[in-house]
Amino acid sequence: MGKSNDHPMDKEMMKNLVKYVIGKPFPRKHTVMDVDDVYGIRVFSPSQILESTKGTNSNTRLLITFQNRENCKVFASKEAPGFWKSTTKLKGIFDANKRHIGNIKIGWYYYYNVDDGRDKSSSRLRQSEWQIREYYLAPTYLPQSKVERKNVLLTMMIKTKAANNNNNDKSDDKMQRLFLTSRRLCNLYNAFNFSD
Numbered sequence: 390m391g392k393s394n395d396h397p398m399d400k401e402m403m404k405n406l407v408k409y410v411i412g413k414p415f416p417r418k419h420t421v422m423d424v425d426d427v428y429g430i431r432v433f434s435p436s437q438i439l440e441s442t443k444g445t446n447s448n449t450r451l452l453i454t455f456q457n458r459e460n461c462k463v464f465a466s467k468e469a470p471g472f473w474k475s476t477t478k479l480k481g482i483f484d485a486n487k488r489h490i491g492n493i494k495i496g497w498y499y500y501y502n503v504d505d506g507r508d509k510s511s512s513r514l515r516q517s518e519w520q521i522r523e524y525y526l527a528p529t530y531l532p533q534s535k536v537e538r539k540n541v542l543l544t545m546m547i548k549t550k551a552a553n554n555n556n557n558d559k560s561d562d563k564m565q566r567l568f569l570t571s572r573r574l575c576n577l578y579n580a581f582n583f584s585d
Contacts (some may be wrong), residue, residue, distance in 0.1 A: 412537035419451035473502030
């Protein structure tokens with residue numbers, strides 16, 4: 390486990406996760422998503438998440454998924470405009486009694502700058518302004534008799550102000566164009582993909 394995280398927002402999210410796991414309603418607007426156990430929300434771009442979820446504003450989404458965090462992996466596809474990449478270190482979150490509640494893992498969405506039509510390469514990779522903060526409950530924090538919902542992962546997707554010194558409006562526009570182009574190609578492929 391990594392170092393301690395004392396950010397008030399993260400402590401609030403972890404408290405909300407604890408309430409949800411023991412069977413209470415989640416206190417903020419959120420979307421429960423049925424996702425792949427290995428890749429989770431990582432198969433979706435920020436644009437796809439925004440289009441298919443509810444939120445209080447256009448810059449934040451709270452997502453609840455049910456998956457085994459040990460299996461979570463990075464998802465990268467040739468058709469996708471980019472991918473989510475998480476930091477390798479987990480940051481611990483502790484309660485007022487210094488008990489370990491759980492961990493947070495932070496990741497960013499990366500996209501390929503392919504405006505001039507050239508192929509994707511690591512030199513063309515750009516970090517977007519979209520960040521995910523994944524909250525995992527420690528298995529020893531609650532007695533198992535109190536746990537009503539197992540393998541719950543709370544993810545907050547937020548739009549930050551800065552990313553790799555890029556102009557955020559331009560990078561967001563590029564990412565939106567890449568996503569739309571990718572979706573059009575998939576739709577065309579599906580339209581002409583006839584099965585016997």
